[in-house]
Amino acid sequence: MFPIYKKELQSFFYTPFAYAIAALFMMLFTYTFATAIGDMDSSNTLKFCYTEVFYNIIIYLIFLIPIMTMRTFTDERKFGTEVLLMTSPVSELKIVLAKFFANITVYIFMLAGTAIFPVITAFNGEVVISQLICAYIGIFCWGTMYIALGMLISSFTENSIIAAIIGEIVMFAVLFLDDFSNTPFISQYPKVQSVLFSFAAQPRFSYFSQGFVRLSDLVFFGSAIIVFLAWTFISIEKRRWKRG
Amino acid sequence: MITIENLTKYYGNNRAVNDISFTINDNEILGFLGPNGAGKSTTMNMIAGFLPMSGGKVTICGTDVTAEPVKAKKNIGYLPEIPPVYPDMKVKEYISFCAGLKRLTGSEKKSEMQRVMKLLKIEDVQNKLIRNLSKGYKQRVGFAQALLGNPKFLILDEPTVGLDPNQVIEVRNIIKDLKKEHSVIFSSHILSEVSAVCDRVVIINKGEIRAIDTIENLEKPLKNSLTLHIKVAGSKAAAAAIIGVTEGVKEISEVIDEGNNITSFTVQLSGEEEKVRDVLISECLKNNISILEIYSDKPDLEKVFVELINRPVQKASLQELLEAVVPEDKSQEADDTDEKEEN
Numbered sequence: 001m002f003p004i005y006k007k008e009l010q011s012f013f014y015t016p017f018a019y020a021i022a023a024l025f026m027m028l029f030t031y032t033f034a035t036a037i038g039d040m041d042s043s044n045t046l047k048f049c050y051t052e053v054f055y056n057i058i059i060y061l062i063f064l065i066p067i068m069t070m071r072t073f074t075d076e077r078k079f080g081t082e083v084l085l086m087t088s089p090v091s092e093l094k095i096v097l098a099k100f101f102a103n104i105t106v107y108i109f110m111l112a113g114t115a116i117f118p119v120i121t122a123f124n125g126e127v128v129i130s131q132l133i134c135a136y137i138g139i140f141c142w143g144t145m146y147i148a149l150g151m152l153i154s155s156f157t158e159n160s161i162i163a164a165i166i167g168e169i170v171m172f173a174v175l176f177l178d179d180f181s182n183t184p185f186i187s188q189y190p191k192v193q194s195v196l197f198s199f200a201a202q203p204r205f206s207y208f209s210q211g212f213v214r215l216s217d218l219v220f221f222g223s224a225i226i227v228f229l230a231w232t233f234i235s236i237e238k239r240r241w242k243r244g
Numbered sequence: 245m246i247t248i249e250n251l252t253k254y255y256g257n258n259r260a261v262n263d264i265s266f267t268i269n270d271n272e273i274l275g276f277l278g279p280n281g282a283g284k285s286t287t288m289n290m291i292a293g294f295l296p297m298s299g300g301k302v303t304i305c306g307t308d309v310t311a312e313p314v315k316a317k318k319n320i321g322y323l324p325e326i327p328p329v330y331p332d333m334k335v336k337e338y339i340s341f342c343a344g345l346k347r348l349t350g351s352e353k354k355s356e357m358q359r360v361m362k363l364l365k366i367e368d369v370q371n372k373l374i375r376n377l378s379k380g381y382k383q384r385v386g387f388a389q390a391l392l393g394n395p396k397f398l399i400l401d402e403p404t405v406g407l408d409p410n411q412v413i414e415v416r417n418i419i420k421d422l423k424k425e426h427s428v429i430f431s432s433h434i435l436s437e438v439s440a441v442c443d444r445v446v447i448i449n450k451g452e453i454r455a456i457d458t459i460e461n462l463e464k465p466l467k468n469s470l471t472l473h474i475k476v477a478g479s480k481a482a483a484a485a486i487i488g489v490t491e492g493v494k495e496i497s498e499v500i501d502e503g504n505n506i507t508s509f510t511v512q513l514s515g516e517e518e519k520v521r522d523v524l525i526s527e528c529l530k531n532n533i534s535i536l537e538i539y540s541d542k543p544d545l546e547k548v549f550v551e552l553i554n555r556p557v558q559k560a561s562l563q564e565l566l567e568a569v570v571p572e573d574k575s576q577e578a579d580d581t582d583e584k585e586e587n
Contacts, residue, residue, distance in 0.1 A: 001375040002344070003341055003344025003345050004345070006341075006344070007330075007333075007341045010337070011330075011332060014332075015332065079328070079329070079330060079331060080324065080327075080328050081328045081329070081330055082328075083289070083292075083294050083328045084323070084328035084342070084345070084389070086293070086294045086323075087292045087293055087294050087317060087320060087322045087346070088316045088317060088342075088345040088346060089315075089318045089345075089346065089347065089515075090314070090345060091313070171376045227512055229376040240294070240295060240296055241296055
């Protein structure tokens with residue numbers, strides 16, 4: 001499993017990819033941070049909090065994560081290297097996990113850059129560490145769920161651009177599922193609404209950004225990740241059966 | 245030893261491989277021959293554990309590929325039709341990655357990497373990006389990957405495609421050397437290659453086995469029906485009479501009058517070629533007929549191949565087809581219900 005993880009990391013870090021995507025993420029984060037500071041009311045410094053910044057940047061992940069995950073399986077198919085992995089003495093589950101962990105490592109690399117802002121803030125004011133940690137846990141869970149989802153979509157197709165576009169659409173739907181469930185059309189069916197709402201990830205993320213770490217939210221994100229990864233595994237198996 | 249039993253593969257309703265069974269002995273090179281689309285690559289992919297089989301069983305050194313894939317794959321080195329290389333990796337990185345996949349570590353990994361790179365002569369390109377390599381080099385890098393870890397069983401799907409004639413000879417020699425320690429299954433549609441390298445040959449077409457035997461045995465039936473071509477100058481009738489009565493001549497299949505008193509005969513032989521030729525030459529000389537040309541069609545694998553591939557598959561009888569469609573148990577049940585109804 002480790003050689004695949006290492007190879008994936010090489011494909012991110014030996015090329016400009018990881019640095020470019022981290023730079024783009026930093027740029028968007030900086031913009032959000034600067035806007036939040038700019039909007040701050042000088043009479044009430046407490047109005048500014050990092051959690052809001054994090055809450056705002058999850059929309060950017062809709063565009064960044066699919067770019068990161070789109071090549072996960074599509075490139076293996078394109079170059080015919082899928083055969084190499086599948087005929088080596090490594091189980092398919094380990095292949096999926098190795099790729100998942102490699103994507104997570106790049107994501108952590110992206111997030112790590114943002115730590116500079118709390119440090120700068122700490123020089124000029126006070127940072128509520130506990131709330132900040134909660135926000136980081138939240139954004140990490142959210143991104144990890146998106147990575148699992150992106151990998152799943154990458155396993156469906158042979159075209160990385162298609163994988164990215166479909167990924168963006170699906171992630172957009174995941175993000176706004178709660179808003180959709182609150183539309184008048186859905187709210188006239190309370191049962192449907194409650195089912196949809198229970199699948200909505202955004203309200204759960206908002207708890208993290210408010211400084212709560214609830215077990216139910218962690219279980220929700222954990223379950224979503226497991227479901228997406230298991231589905232990825234099944235999708236790869238299914239493709240092998242259907243190949244021809 | 246590798247055993248392939250009743251291997252079958254369906255793509256939807258299309259049967260790509262039909263009930264194939266054969267074994268590959270230790271230290272044997274088995275050639276896998278067939279025209280394009282015969283099911284060679286599908287079969288190899290199934291043996292390597294890449295494609296799931298619709299039916300049948302593949303056992304590699306006592307391990308079932310389907311039941312214990314990871315254990316079975318430890319004994320396999322596989323070079324697919326398209327070398328499975330990452331264009332963005334350097335040759336050395338790629339070989340190192342593949343060694344890792346095969347769970348080689350430390351000094352063993354280093355020595356194995358050196359060994360295969362030396363064997364395939366890719367040491368001089370080890371720091372080049374694979375995308376910049378020629379097709380022949382890519383093929384050799386893919387081959388090197390298959391040899392890593394010294395697996396007992398090698399599956400090589402057209403390993404010489406894209407190589408120049410020198411490289412082809414080198415690779416053939418490598419394959420021959422591999423026989424000392426490995427079992428090899430080796431597909432190709434280049435017949436001379438198969439006859440030069442392989443101990444036994446499996447010929448398949450449309451997913452069905454047409455023949456499994458040594459090359460000598462496959463060529464034997466053709467040796468008994470040799471064709472002799474004779475070009476003579478002199479009396480056509482006299483020459484025909486001599487040829488006709490010579491012992492060992494089955495029939496004169498073709499006579500072509502080429503003008504200037506020159507005639508070409510195509511003769512089917514039933515006896516030994518050398519004897520017939522000697523008798524014919526001496527008889528013709530005695531009768532003042534000069535022989536301008538005499539040669540026989542050498543039997544070769546190509547003929548065997550063409551004959552086996554083009555031979556129509558014997559259709560099963562209606563009864564056999566019915567039995568295949570209606571399993572015995574069900575037909576018995578049906579009989580039972582019929583009997584009940586009658587009662």
